[in-house]
Structure formats: C-alpha cells, structure tokens
Amino acid sequence: MNEQELIEQLKAGDQEAFRFMVTSWQDMVYNTSLGLVQSEMDAEDVTQEVFVKAFESIHGFKGESKVSTWLYRITVTKSLDFLRSKKRKKRFGYVYSLFGADNEPTIDPPEFVHPGVVAEKKQMAAALFKAIDQLPEQQKVAFILARLEGLGHKEVSEAMDNTVPAVESLLQRAKQNLKKQLTEYYRQHQEK
Amino acid sequence: MKNEELEQKWTDEAMASIDGLPRAEANPFLFTRIQERLRRQNSPWEKAASFVAKPAFAMVIIIVFLAANFFAAAKEKQNRLAREKQTNEQMFASEFNSGSSLSNEITANPSK
Numbered sequence: 001m002n003e004q005e006l007i008e009q010l011k012a013g014d015q016e017a018f019r020f021m022v023t024s025w026q027d028m029v030y031n032t033s034l035g036l037v038q039s040e041m042d043a044e045d046v047t048q049e050v051f052v053k054a055f056e057s058i059h060g061f062k063g064e065s066k067v068s069t070w071l072y073r074i075t076v077t078k079s080l081d082f083l084r085s086k087k088r089k090k091r092f093g094y095v096y097s098l099f100g101a102d103n104e105p106t107i108d109p110p111e112f113v114h115p116g117v118v119a120e121k122k123q124m125a126a127a128l129f130k131a132i133d134q135l136p137e138q139q140k141v142a143f144i145l146a147r148l149e150g151l152g153h154k155e156v157s158e159a160m161d162n163t164v165p166a167v168e169s170l171l172q173r174a175k176q177n178l179k180k181q182l183t184e185y186y187r188q189h190q191e192k
Numbered sequence: 193m194k195n196e197e198l199e200q201k202w203t204d205e206a207m208a209s210i211d212g213l214p215r216a217e218a219n220p221f222l223f224t225r226i227q228e229r230l231r232r233q234n235s236p237w238e239k240a241a242s243f244v245a246k247p248a249f250a251m252v253i254i255i256v257f258l259a260a261n262f263f264a265a266a267k268e269k270q271n272r273l274a275r276e277k278q279t280n281e282q283m284f285a286s287e288f289n290s291g292s293s294l295s296n297e298i299t300a301n302p303s304k
Contacts, residue, residue, distance in 0.1 A: 022223045032217035044219055054232065092245045116213040124206040147210055176209070182203045190195075 003067050010058045022051050027066060028149070029075050035144035036079035038112035038129055046082050050074045065158060072149075072159035076141050085138075114148075131181035139174035142167050 001009075009017035018087060029050050034043035052076050061070055112133075117125040118184065138160070145156045146167075157167045219225070232238050243249060 007235050007261075011206075018225055022226060026218040026222050027215045031215040033283055034216050040216075043216075044222070047222065048226050048229055052229055053227075055230065114210065114213055115216050117209065120204075121209040124202075124209040128206050128209055148213065149215075178207065179203055180207050183199060186206075187200050 004063060006067065007058070007061060007063055010055075016188070018055060018163055021054070021067070023175050026051075028068065029071055031140050032072065032144060033076045033079045034114065034151055035132075035148040036076070036140065038133055040115070042082060042086075046075070046078050053078065061127040069155070069158050072145065074157065074159065076145075080137055080141070087092060088110045128178065131178045134181060135174055135177055139170050139177065143178075145175040146171055 001017075006017055006021065010021065018075050026047065030043055030047045033046040033050070034040065035111055037043050037046060050071065054071060083096075111126040112129050113122050114129065132143060135143065139159060142156055145151045146153070153160065153167050153169050153171075157163075157164045161165065162170075201249075
C-alpha cells in the first residue's frame with residue numbers, strides 16, 4: 001500500500017488502514033516522544049494521543065509532506081504540550097505547598113535512561129539525557145530528531161517546519177550547551 | 193593523562209553514548225489502547241464530562257453564580273427600600289390623621 005492509498009483509506013474511515021498506520025509508525029512516534037518527555041509511561045500516553053490526533057485530523061492532511069513527517073510534527077507538538085503542562089502543574093504544586101496544603105515530600109523521578117543504552121554507557125547516557133532535558137525547547141527537538149531518530153538536517157527542518165540553516169544553528173547551540181553541562185556534571189562528580 | 197584531557201574525553205564519550213541506539217519499541221497492545229481511547233472519547237458521557245471539566249465552563253458557572261447573587265442582592269435591596277418607604281408613608285399618614293383629627297376637634301369646639 002503506498003502512502004496516497006493509505007491516506008485515502010484513512011479518510012474513508014478504514015480501521016485496517018488505521019491499524020496499518022499505527023503498527024508502521026508506532027516505534028518512530030514512541031521513540032521520539034520518549035526522547036522528549038523522558039518517561040516510558042508518559043511517552044506511551046503521548047504516543048496514543050498522537051495517533052488519536054492523526055485519526056481525527058486526517059481529513060486536514062493534504063499529502064504535501066510524507067506521513068512520517070506529519071506524524072513527527074504531531075509528536076513534537078504533543079510532547080512539548082505535555083512538558084509544558086507538567087511544568088505548570090509542578091509550579092502550581094509549589095505554590096500550593098507554600099500555603100501549607102501539601103506537606104508531603106515530593107519524590108523526584110529516577111534518572112532517565114533510554115532502554116536501548118548498553119549497561120557500560122548507562123551513567124554517561126543518563127547524564128546526557130539530564131542535560132538534554134535542560135535545553136531550550138527548539139534545541140531539544142532538533143537534537144532528539146537528529147541524534148536519537150537519526151534524521152538528516154533536511155528531514156529535521158521539514159519536521160520542525162523550519163529552514164535547514166536554522167536547524168544547523170539549533171544543533172550547533174545544542175551541542176555547545178550540552179558539552180558545557182556535561183563538563184559541569186563531570187566536575188561535580190569528581191569533587192564528590 | 194591530565195585532568196582536562198580526562199574531562200574532555202568523558203564529555204565526548206557521553207555525547208556519543210546515544211549514537212546508534214536502537215529505537216525504543218512501543219507497547220505491543222498500543223493499537224487496542226488507541227481504539228479504546230477513541231471509543232471513550234466518542235461516548236456521549238465522556239464528551240459531556242470533558243465539556244464540564246473545561247476551565248471555560250467553570251468560569252461561566254462562576255460568572256453566572258456571581259451574577260445571580262448580585263441580582264438577588266440588588267432585588268432584595270430594592271424590596272427593602274420599597275418596604276421602608278411604605279412604612280414611612282404609613283407612619284406619616286397615621287401621624288397626619290391623628291394630627292388632623294385634633295385640629296378638627298379644635299375647629300369644632302373652639303371654646304375648649
């Protein structure tokens with residue numbers, strides 16, 4: 001089945017076509033979301049939302065880009081929305097605790113390590129993901145798409161609806177920021 | 193090896209630690225869960241619940257509640273003023289009546 005046929009079948013509400021779309025791109029969507037939200041449970045939730053959104057908005061898809069590019073866009077949007085709402089809740093929780101309503105200690109989630117990382121690189125990868133989490137949104141998205149998903153600069157620019165030079169600049173700044181943070185992390189752990 | 197070189201080496205290795213990572217695999221039951229989610233989203237109860245849970249809906253309810261309270265208070269004030277006015281008028285009328293009956297008596301019996 002080519003993409004045009006798939007889109008037509010999806011627009012006709014064909015469940016089998018929808019199943020085909022989910023099974024073909026579920027790992028791509030999940031992996032991208034996992035890199036951005038850094039939690040397996042949250043990434044699964046975002047992945048479900050992405051496909052629900054894709055199913056509901058298929059009539060608006062004109063087929064000007066590839067299905068994968070369209071799905072990357074939805075994934076990035078949904079993941080960033082999730083991160084923003086998480087940050088808002090955290091801020092609200094802090095304000096709430098200032099009024100003494102919640103005196104229970106907050107539990108920090110454990111360091112995230114991507115399931116594909118081999119045992120001997122786990123500490124380094126955890127430090128890298130921690131640093132990625134500190135990056136500004138656009139740098140984070142560009143870095144995850146390029147390094148975790150292995151997309152070329154052109155594909156990243158299409159997924160981010162940006163120009164290739166802009167993506168190159170984002171990646172350059174992301175690398176500089178990550179190196180700075182990793183150096184700090186290394187120094188702190190050497191002092192201990 | 194100098195400390196700076198070790199630091200540089202560790203940073204480079206950390207940067208490369210995710211190179212060539214295999215894609216994480218999604219839950220094998222993902223499609224079933226998405227279908228369930230779609231079914232729930234399309235159920236009328238779920239739609240009603242999500243409509244009620246919207247902050248805009250809560251805002252409208254609060255505004256309606258405050259407006260109803262305001263109108264009730266305004267109406268009550270109006271009624272109270274009307275009652276007070278009526279009472280004053282009645283008091284004035286009764287006072288006027290007693291006053292006028294006294295003057296009538298005086299007019300009728302000027303010798304008293």
